[in-house]
Amino acid sequence: MFSVSKDYAPPFGMIAPFFVIGSIFFFLGTLFLLMLDPSRGHFDPLIAGWVHWFLLGFVMMIIFGAMAQLIPVVVEVGHHSVDLYYVIWPLLLVGTLAMVAGFWAWPAVLPYGGLLVLTAMLIYLYDTLMTLRKVQNVTLTVKTAVAANLFLTTGIVVGFVMTLAIGAGVDVDISWWLGTHAVLVLGGYVVLTIMGLSLILLPMFGLAHGFDERPVERAFNLMLGGVLLHLFSTLIGFDFGRFAAIFVMIAAIGLYLWQVYLIYNVRARKENDIWARSMFFGYGSLVVAVLLAIPAAIFGSEKLILASGWFLILGFVTFLITGHLYKIIPFLVWFERYSPLVGKQRVPMLQEMYPKGMADMEFAFSATGVVVAGLGILFGLRDLYYGGVILLIVGAGFLLASVKWMLSFGKTETE
Numbered sequence: 001m002f003s004v005s006k007d008y009a010p011p012f013g014m015i016a017p018f019f020v021i022g023s024i025f026f027f028l029g030t031l032f033l034l035m036l037d038p039s040r041g042h043f044d045p046l047i048a049g050w051v052h053w054f055l056l057g058f059v060m061m062i063i064f065g066a067m068a069q070l071i072p073v074v075v076e077v078g079h080h081s082v083d084l085y086y087v088i089w090p091l092l093l094v095g096t097l098a099m100v101a102g103f104w105a106w107p108a109v110l111p112y113g114g115l116l117v118l119t120a121m122l123i124y125l126y127d128t129l130m131t132l133r134k135v136q137n138v139t140l141t142v143k144t145a146v147a148a149n150l151f152l153t154t155g156i157v158v159g160f161v162m163t164l165a166i167g168a169g170v171d172v173d174i175s176w177w178l179g180t181h182a183v184l185v186l187g188g189y190v191v192l193t194i195m196g197l198s199l200i201l202l203p204m205f206g207l208a209h210g211f212d213e214r215p216v217e218r219a220f221n222l223m224l225g226g227v228l229l230h231l232f233s234t235l236i237g238f239d240f241g242r243f244a245a246i247f248v249m250i251a252a253i254g255l256y257l258w259q260v261y262l263i264y265n266v267r268a269r270k271e272n273d274i275w276a277r278s279m280f281f282g283y284g285s286l287v288v289a290v291l292l293a294i295p296a297a298i299f300g301s302e303k304l305i306l307a308s309g310w311f312l313i314l315g316f317v318t319f320l321i322t323g324h325l326y327k328i329i330p331f332l333v334w335f336e337r338y339s340p341l342v343g344k345q346r347v348p349m350l351q352e353m354y355p356k357g358m359a360d361m362e363f364a365f366s367a368t369g370v371v372v373a374g375l376g377i378l379f380g381l382r383d384l385y386y387g388g389v390i391l392l393i394v395g396a397g398f399l400l401a402s403v404k405w406m407l408s409f410g411k412t413e414t415e
Helices: 012-035 043-075 083-104 107-132 140-168 174-206 214-236 239-265 272-298 302-337 356-380 382-407
Strands: none
Touching: 012 043, 012 083, 012 302, 012 382, 043 083, 043 107, 043 140, 043 174, 043 302, 083 107, 083 140, 107 140, 140 174, 140 214, 174 214, 174 239, 174 272, 174 302, 214 302, 239 272, 272 302, 272 356, 302 356, 302 382, 356 382
16 A cells, blocks of 8 residues: 655646546447458458557556556656646547548548657656656566556557558558557557556555565566567567567466456455456456467467457456546545545545446446457457447446546535
């Protein structure tokens, strides 16, 4: 457990747009899934555009907002330049829209969108690394944050070069670099960030302590090595190295899942609330994604690749994010509006500050939709895929309404 101080926390008004925009992107992203035909493969421009819509507009937007709050609180130092976050989300928003427009309609605008996204990432990297420079106690969470952000920047640079190939005709083998771009962003940034934050958020929300941290430390080293091996193998044209790197990263995820089990096994809070159920489903989806990734890497099956990616992004990453939103947003709202009132009047408990009914509906529709659509992708059943997407759309609508409800909680009574 760590202390919380307003000396370290950024202004609530600075963080809220990240969550609002991310939730809107999530809802619209589920609608756009109706445009996609998974049988066309992951090189299809419509699928590529949707992946960037979802990962940049939803996943990165939410993670940046959460990290803006969590990094200074966890390491107990103030942001190097917190005002930079006022420009990060507009740049990321406009850049994402331009990139998606480039994939879907106007390839010539793709490099401009990529440049805006790269600028947002570099600003975020600058503030994060300069903030972490002030840290005295270099924990595993700090190490993962540094490595993850360096991988993210490298991945975005690679992606920007590929946008030049599509939009400006620069001679780059996109099919060769696409895998490394995905590995740097998903494995190098998203998974490493989740690993580091898990050591803070899972014990905090599950009231767990006294567990062995060696599995996640080894997982970090393996993931670091796997991502670097994939990158250098791509640079020198070593195909077997890229193949071996995939299994190194799979081994890292296996160790990380063992760490999650150890934390779960010693948790004191046994209540299966919306957060706990989202974690169960998210980590279950990660297991499915890994099991599908192994034969996908061996046989190169397009259906297995897409199905593994589906459960990784829509199952694991999405549910870890949405589950934590029901914890993080109420905390931020409480901290902003009610912490000054402690001892002066009754203040609400955090469990009162999220809409349980809407959250339950969001989980039920979203989880069912992920499973149904994932099976549709795996077995090539388009009707099953679209049926699952309809369920996901309903779930995303409930999430959007829940975020609005939580951000508005107590707004009038504390004004």
